[in-house]
Amino acid sequence: MASLHCSFMPEIYPQGPKSLEPSEEYEAAKGGDGASETKTAAAAMCVGIGSMSDPVEAQGLAHFLEHMLFMGSTKFPIENEFGSYLSKNGGWSNAYTEAEQTCYYFVVKREFLKGALSRFSQFFVSPLMKREAMERELQAIDLEFNRVLQNDFCLLQQLQCYTSSPGHPFNKFSWGNKKSLVNAKEKGIDLREQIMKFYSDYYHGGLMKLVVIGGESLDVLEEWILELYGDVKSGPQVNLEFKAEGPIWKSGKLYRLEAVDNVHILHLAWTLPCLHRHYLKSPTYYLRHLLEHEGRGSLYFHLKARGWATFVSAPVEHYSVADVFCMIIYLTDSGLEKIFDIIGLVYQYIKFLRQVLPQEWIFRELQDIGNIYLKFLEEQPQDYYALRLGGNLLHYPAEHAIYGDYLLENWDEKLIEYTLGFLRPENMRIDVISKSSTLSEDFQCDPWFGSHFTEEDIFPSLIDLWKDPQEIDSSLHLPEKNEFIPSDFSICSDVLDTANTSCPRCILDGPLVKLWYKLDSTYKLPQANIYFRISLKEASGSVKSSVLTQLYGDLLWDELNEVVYQASVAQLGTSVSVYTNYLELKVSGFNDKIPTLLSKIMTTAKNFSPTYECFKVIKEDMERAYKNTNMDPWSHSTYLRDEVLYQNFCDVDETLHVLNGLTVSDVKSFIPELWSPV
Secondary structure (H helix, E strand, C coil), X not given: CCXXXXXXXXXXXXXXXXXXXXXXXXXXXXXXXXXXXXXXXXXXXXXXXXXXXXXHHHCCHHHHHHHHCCCCECCCCCCCHHHHHHHHCCCEEEEEECXXXXXXXXXXXXXXXXXXXXXXXXXXXXXXXXXXXXXXXXXXXXXXXXXXXXCHHHHHXXXXXXXXXXXXXXXXXXXXXXXXXXXXXXXXXXHHHXXXXXXXXXXXXXXXXXXXXCCCCHHHHHHHHHHHCCCCCCCCCCCCCCCCXXXXXXXXXXXXXXXXXXXXXXXXXXXXXXXXXXXXXXXXXXXXXXXXXXXXXXXXXXXXXXXXXXXXXXXXXXCCCCEEEEEEEEECHHHHCCHHHHHHHHHHHHHHHXXXXXXHHHHHHHHXXXXXXXXXXXXXXXXXXXXXXXHHHHHCCHHHCCCCCCCCCCCCHHHHHHHHCCCXXXXXXXXXXXXXXXXXXXXXXXXXXXXXXXXEECCHHHHHHHHCCCCXXXXXXXXXXXXXXXXXXXXXXXXXXXXXXXXXXXXXXXXXXXXXXXXXXXXXXXXXXXXXXXXXXXXXCCHHHHHXXXXXXXXXXXXXXXHHHHHHHCCCEEEEEEXXXXXXXXXXXXXXXXXXXXXXXXXXXXXXXXXXXXXXXXXXXXXXXXXXXXXXXXXXXXXXXXHHHCCEECCXXXXXHHXXXXXXXXXHXXXXXXXXXX
C-alpha cells in the first residue's frame, strides 16, 4: 500500500560550491610543524558595538554598517568580491548585529584561508562605503526587515523596545529598515557621514576580538594575522557601558499583542541588575533550572496537569545595563483564559523557593553536569566555534573564553537569594501574544512593525495577592535528585571481537528481532548510540489512520516527558518518532545510565494509556499546528511541493476535519491495532 504523506515540515538540502586549485601559499605553509588535518577553516571578528549605540536620528545604523562592510574596500574594490572568493573555494560568510555586538564570520577550505583572511581584514581597515552601494543595500536591509514581520517573537521584542522608558538604551528600533534610514536622509542627515563616523568611533582594535581556526601551525597563523591585520586602527581595551536611570518598563502593566501565528504565549519579564561579574556563581542559571524544570512537582508539571500549558522556558537576556529574566509559557485555549491564575502559580512557586532556601545539592548537580559536558565536549563546527569564542572574548577573561559559558565554581546561597528577590510583581512586565486576543477599539500600533497591541493596568489587588500568596499548592516541590547523572566513565572493551572488524555484527538473530552491535574503536569515549526500529501495522492507508498515528506518537512523547527531560539535563539524548509503519527509538549518551533510561522508557511505553486531559491538550496543539501550516511563504511552498511529489497526500483542511472528529476512545482502540504485528 502506498504511503500517505502528511508531513508539513520544511526540508533543507544544502549544496556546496565547487573549489579552485590550492594556492601556493597553502602548499608552502602546510608542511610546518603542528599542522592538522582540518578540512575547513573559519574566522570570526566580533566587535563590541551594536544597535543600542544607534544614533536616535538614524536607527538601524549599526545593522546598515554591517551590510556595507561587504561592499568592497580600497584593496579589493569590487562589491561582494569576498563572497565570490569564498563561494569559489568551498566557503561562505555571514554576519549579524545584536544589541551590544556585531559579528562577522566565514568558512572556507583550509588551503584558501590566507586569501580569505586578506580580504576579510580590509573590512576593518579601509571599507569604501560607496554612496551607490548604500542605495542598493538599503533595499537589502528592507528585505530582511520584511522577513521578520511574520515572526511573533520579533514583534514582541520590538513592542518591548517601543514601550520601554524614553531615553533608555532599549528604546530603539534595532532592525532598521528603508523607512528609518531614508527618513534620516530626508531630515538632512548625511547617511554616509553618519556611518563613517560610527565606523571611526567604534571599529578599532580595543573593541574587536578576532578568532581564526585553520590547519596550519599556530606560528604560521600568528604570522598571517600580524601581516594582514597590522593596519587595523588601535584603540583602548574597554567594553562600552550604557547608563540608564529608572526601570526599563512601566510597572503594573499588561500588554496584549495580536499574533501572526495561531499561538497563545504568556511572556513574563523581570529586570535584574547586570550580574555578569558573578558568572562563576551563575545565580540565574540555578533559578532558571528550577523555573523551567519539567519533572514532577515543577511549575510546568502542575500547569500541564491542569491543561493550561504545553511548554515553559526561562531564558535570561544579558546586557551591560541589566539582565532580563524571562518566563515563556505556551498556553492552551483554557490557559489563555487563566493567565492571572497562572501568574499566581508562578508566584506560589517563587515563594516556595524562598521558603526552602537555595539548595547546594542542586547547584552541585548542575556543576557535575557542566564538568562532564566540558570533559567530553565534542568538536563543533568551525564557524560556530569561532563565533562563540569571539563573543566570549568580549565578555570573559582570556583564560575562560572556552569554558566561561559552562563554569560553575562557587556556591553562593546569599547571591541566589538576592537574585530571587527581584522576581516580584512590582518589577514584572506581562505580555500576552495571541491571535485570538480581543483588542479594544482603541488599540495602538507599533510605528515600525505595524503590530496591534493594547496596554492595560493590572489591578492593585492582584499585585498584592501575587506579592505574598496566602497558600502554596501542595503539589509544588523541588525536583528529585537526578538519577541519570553518570559516574562511571570507563571504556568498554570487546573481548569477543578479536578481529576488530569495521562492520557491525549480529549478536542476536531471532524470528522477530535482530540485534546488531559494533564497538567504537575510533573515538574511544564512554558513550553509546542505540537505535530501535519496531515494525508496526501500516498506519498510513487513510487520512484517519495517519492522524491517529501522529496523535499516538505525540501522546506517547508527552507521557515520556518527565523521564526524558531528567535524562536530557544529564546529557542523555532521546528521540521517539512514529512513522507510517514503524516506531523509531534512539537513545544516546554515557554508557553508565543508558540501561536506567531504557528501562524507564520501555516500562512507560508498555503501560501507556492516554488520559482525556492529555488527549485534549495534544489534540489542540496539533490543530493549532495544522492551522499554521501555510502561514508563511516557506512552509506554504514546502506544502505545495509535497502536494505535487507525493501520490497520496493529506490535504491540510481534510486532515484538520478528521482530527476534529477524533476522541480519546478512538486513540485507545487504535493503539492495540497499531501494535498488533509486534
